[in-house]
Amino acid sequence: MGRTKRKRLKKYEQNSINLCYEEHLVSLQKWMSNKGWKNHKKLSLKLFPETGRGISSKITVGANEVLLSIPxxxxxxxxxxxxxxxxxxxxxxxxxxxxxxxxxxxxxxxxxxxxxxxxxxxxxxxxxxxxxxxxxxxxxxxxxxxxxxxxxxxxxxxxxxxxxxxxxxxxxxxxxxxxxxxxxxxxxxxxxxxxxxxxxxxxxxxxxxxxxxxxxxxxxxxxxxxxxxxxxxxxxxxxxxxxxxxxxxxxxxxxxxxxxxxxxxxxxxxGFFLPDNCYDNIKFTLDEVLKILKFNLDNNKYKFIKEHDLHNNLYIGYDGVSYNLKAVLFIGWCGVINRLDSIIFSSNYPSLFLEKKLPDLIKGLLVIKKNEFTNDLRQIMSGRIVTESAQMVLEFVKFRIDFISEVILEYR
CATH class of the missing domain: 3.90.1410.10 (set domain protein methyltransferase, domain 1)
Structure with missing residues (x-):
């Protein structure tokens, strides 16, 4: 699944403020220089509007070059x-x-x-x-x-x-x-x-x-x-x-x-999050999946999931459903199959499952999880927010709802 809108690293950030003349930084660089550090790439500390303090170079740095070498x-x-x-x-x-x-x-x-x-x-x-x-x-x-x-x-x-x-x-x-x-x-x-x-x-x-x-x-x-x-x-x-x-x-x-x-x-x-983090995902436990989708696993299927460690790493991300979650969804959906391993470990899933059932199962999980995230937002907003930490969590919960809404659109 492709990300609908994916931001890239900004190639140039305007309105940054130079911090390299601050006393503590001058002292640090002088101390480091006396101990053998050389600032070959003319790195300097700046205050950037979106990230706060950060590092840039006064010169262009080529690919495969050493940025920093600290004794x-x-x-x-x-x-x-x-x-x-x-x-x-x-x-x-x-x-x-x-x-x-x-x-x-x-x-x-x-x-x-x-x-x-x-x-x-x-x-x-x-x-x-x-x-x-x-x-x-x-x-x-x-x-x-x-x-x-x-x-x-x-x-x-x-x-x-x-x-x-x-x-x-x-x-x-x-x-x-x-x-x-x-x-x-x-x-x-x-x-x-x-x-x-x-x-x-x-x-x-x-x-x-x-x-x-x-x-x-x-x-x-x-x-x-x-x-x-x-x-x-x-x-x-x-x-x-x-x-x-x-x-x-x-x-x-x-x-x-x-x-x-x-x-x-x-x-x-x-203490921060990135709205366009490609490693972000929506996680589920095995119990959540079974409960939401009303799967009743017999002992053999449940044992197969546990023995092959398929109950971990159950998530849906920017690139789609995880390997383990796809396997669990197939096991929960399919009837009696003698050789689950020959299908799952070769990724030889039937087209009916991949094209029809899998998208519906994923959407079912996502809709319930979105409701959970919405309840999380109501819960945190019902209290008194005093600290920056709680404010950051509030912003993250709002982001989560936007994120999962975007993912759901991929399964319409």
Whole structure:
């Protein structure tokens, strides 16, 4: 299924405001330059009207050129924080990086990392879990699940600090939350086996696969971004390298991709969503599908679905119905068939199913889900919206209704 209207990356954004002369950014770039970073592509920070802070270049950058090469000795990695890990096998890499930020922020001007820390925003993004309890209660169920998951992780972090960090009463809740969010929204992936030796991996509860990277964390996300990262070794020094695979005109905003995330992931993890996100979709559980379409599966069909993991990844997106959902819809619709696997795994579905029944089944699911989204909107609008987080959820729910309405039109 094609997207009726698909926006593309803006090739040029007018009315952007140059931020490269702000004191904290000048200090950051000077500090990075002293540590071996060279701004070959003349990258600069700007305030763009649609995305806020973002990065552009003062020169045209060709395809397959290196945009940014950051010496890893000015990245905050496991190697940086391992001596500050208070106890073995308790803290995750996320939590360890957050603790390190807190420690260095409290040092103020005496911190080696002060220029980087001063470049981080004080204001937190409108993450869903930062809304107040009354607002969260009115959120859609899938968003509430994400809120509960993140809130539980943050509370576990606070409990660990209480149990294992001496003099923890001096740490303000706002500082703990700030550090936790900064790592969650700005850290990049690194190969843990490049960062440290195998013998030192047991200091953490998980693998040291996250790091904080100065300047790189100022790039905004777009799913159309065509970049790649790698860690290279030059003269016994490691560099975190960002390369663009397509050309970028001077002064246009340069984006990176945070991953192939749908809008629920972007909203809950980063505090924004993209109205034209090609990875967005409408999700269903197996129980929802069976209930909405009134399918009565016998034991053999139900067992087949479970054994072949067809009950997961049930969704309808811009490109149509997922492989698993199509299989489940066929299994629910068809009568007694001896060899389901020969049809499903070869995608040899009968034309009657593909041309007549499948569109009707999909539309039936979408209409019910649209009603659910409409009820979500009524629910959140019936309460008092105070925080930016709740306002963002409200805008997302409105978008969801528009999105599913557009998808439904594909099955008229």
């Amino acid at each position: 890893m000795n000015i990245m905050i990695t496991y190697t940086t924080v391992k001596l500050d890990i208070p106890v073995k096998n308790i803290f995750t890499i996320h939590e360890s990086l957050a603790l390190f930020l807190i420690k260095e922020k409290e040092k103020g001007i005496n911190s080696y990392w002060r220029d980087y820390i001063n470049s981080l925003p004080e204001k937190l993004p409108p993450l869903t879990w930062l809304a107040n309890e009354e607002e969260i209660e009115s959120f859609p169920s899938d968003i509430k699940l994400n809120v509960e998951y993140t809130t539980t992780n943050f509370k576990n972090f606070l409990n660990k600090i209480r149990d294992f960090i001496p003099n923890n009463s001096t740490l303000a809740d706002s500082l703990l939350k700030w550090a936790y969010v900064m790592v969650n929204t700005r850290a990049v992936y690194v190969d843990p086996h490049i960062i440290c030796e195998e013998s030192s991996l047991n200091l953490l509860k998980d693998e040291p696969s996250m790091a904080l990277c100065p300047f790189l964390d100022m790039f905004n996300h777009n799913y159309l971004s065509n970049t790649e990262v790698s860690i290279i070794n030059e003269g016994r020094c490691l560099f975190y390298e960002l390369r663009t695979l397509s050309s970028c005109k001077k002064y246009e905003q340069i984006f990176i991709s945070y991953g192939n995330h749908d809008n629920v992931k972007l909203l809950t993890e980063y």
